[in-house]
Amino acid sequence: MDQLTINNVWMMLCTALVFFMHLGFALLEIGLTRQKNTLNILFKNIFIITSGLLLYYLIGFNLMYPGFDENATGLLGFSGFGLDAPLNSDGLLNLDYNVGYTYWTDFLFQGMFAATAATIVSGAVAERMKLGSFIIFAILYVGLIYPIAGSWKWGGGFLQNLETPFYDFAGSTLVHSVGGWAALVAVWLLKPRIGKFKNGKLQAIPGHNIPLATAGVLILWLGWFGFNGGSVLSADPGATSITLVTTCLAAASGGLLAFIVSTIRYKNYDLTMFLNGILGGLVGITAGADQMSPTDAIVIGAIAGVLIVFAISFIDKLKLDDPVGAIAVHLICGIWGTLAVGIFGNLASWNQFYSQLIGVFCYAALCIPASFLIIYFLKISIGIRVSEKEEMEGLDSHEHGMDAYPDFRLNEH
Template sequence: MELLTTNNVWMMVCTALVFFMHLGFAFLEIGLTRQKNTINILFKNIFIITVGLLLYCLVGFNLMYPGFAEGSSGIFGFAGFGLDSPLTAEGALDLTYNEGYTYWTDFLFQGMFAATAATIVSGAVAERMKIVPFMIFTIVYVGFVYPIAGSWKWGGGFLDTLETPFYDFAGSSLVHSVGGWAALVAVWLLGSRIGKFKDGKPQAIPGHNIPLATAGVIILWLGWFGFNGGSVLSADPSLTSLTLVTTCLAAAAGGVVAMLVSTVMFKNLDLTMFLNGILGGLVGITAGADQMSPTDAILIGAIAGAIIVFAVSFIDKIKLDDPVGAIAVHLICGIWGTLAVGIFGALAGMDQFISQLTGVGAYAVFCIVTSFIIIFALKKTMGIRVSEKEELEGLDGHEHGMDAYPDFRMNEH
């Protein structure tokens, strides 16, 4: 009982840290975009958290953990609507659910992860997507697509039953690439912001509050202590400590290498590239944080940092407009982190690498197809792009009727 209490308290602390990450995402997104769209971005982020938790309660949790029957395909299952109260016949809380945490903690921890996938898309489509279509997309993607994808590994589905099981410790693929693939499709179907490309060349559209974006990245780094630390699913001192060390080292290496590579390429010390390098390192280590040595973690983070710089440049080159670098950070570094499990650490080997590649391919196909169907249907029925006037004047006034930074003047006496 005492061990369960200790483990459960740690898991609840990690749940709170993952919840806190949503503030980090909000700060990062509004900091890297223009002032006139701040309310719009904050509204989307709050909508994702609130509706995401309700949907995860109603259908998502039981889609993600359906209890696949022996001999099933391991692709789709559903354990029923709502949450079941895990009580014994005497009415006491059933302590046999899991030695690491209670049923309720399990739901809440996993629910925090679910909302993250749509938050990734929010940043990529910032400043030009209509709010209502985005809300509809969030409902379908968080409510159904994410939990089905998650069930393939974390719910004991077909990727978990391969001869060499696919491995994704905390979600480089299951969370980050699931959001990243949808972001890629959404950005392609939406088109770029007005003024982003001139004569085929990308133009900088500076964010309005870089200090806030920096605060967002620091908050996200802190939140990753819960994201990866909680994925140990207990308070095991050795494994939890190792996971936090590898997480931090990868983040640090990602930031430093992104800073160095971007300085060589662009001849300036770009803070935003530095920040995205940190996030790239965090995403990269997430799939195998519990399997890596400190040296492995530094190498994975360093490679992720370099990938960020080249990925951001490549995305600009193919004329995709991603205001916050979400595709580079969450999709491309998510793929890298997933494959890195087969290259570094305790699981390294060709069989594991092939399983990791299988998982990457499965999530790519599923997420591209589902997100395309959802967003393309919305585009053809209600439209997904705001008008030119609305985009130029800002979404805050047109879609929300308010300003994030109203002018306050002292009354003159």
């Protein structure tokens, strides 16, 4: 087999693993929320991946990779609507579009990333956001905001062209923080679920199926082999191997430190904190997975695990209701992982740290106003929150007319 074929097969395998992550997100979200909202969460996750791929085909891919050079044509420097594979002089498909993989593989791999930003928001707004409003938000955020954000770095934009280029290997900022900023804004505008805070005091609202949540995290960990491993953009054995090693070690240390710190602080063995610590470690290593030593990865993951425990507590003190811990995992650990590139590994330097800081602020400056404008407009027009009756009785029965477990009803909160 020639190298192009080997690279392309590896990239397609990684694409399949990233696709599999959407099952992980779905299981994690339904596991950490109540039974009466299960169908609603599953519906959102299915909508995100189906609409996300079509939107990325129609405008996202071209908007994210416009060229940014004097030869670029069309509105905003991209070719227009839909994909158009590059052709050689004979009018045949040019399989040498990239030294590592084909044009179509590139589209599909990047398309799997695109929907993740909206999936992050889905978990944060679970159990009280109107489905119609979420659908409109997801279309606008995945279709426009995410590709524009991605173009700044991965599309050859201004962050890539800094004197010391901003670095984000697989998306601690470009994917996770982009979703995390929107989740923060959405949670603030939505307000907490009924019963989450009574007389100003935090009240736990346990998820209905922790085994499903655990399965979801393990599936996400597996999917990260494709998320980070595929971001090598080839089957290079050295680069791929070290990337997978750093990814796994960061996940392990993140989980263990979250477990240890939460046990010391709260005097109990909290599995959900353990699970979010694993995810925090994965998000934290994603920005620099190819640039870190195994020891660096363990330290980065460990700090992410500690951050998870204190970030979740801080978010609760702000009376922001995030049922699945998405803000702590994807935003806080995404920022940490991005800054860690300038502190650890092959790129560590003051100049790199400064560029990483610029990147963090630039994405905040885009995502906070953009998500606020979208969600606030929805709030004052069609509304973003379901009625008190719908929230108390569950979104499944009111928005979908059925139960996820029609013959197995549990006590509801």
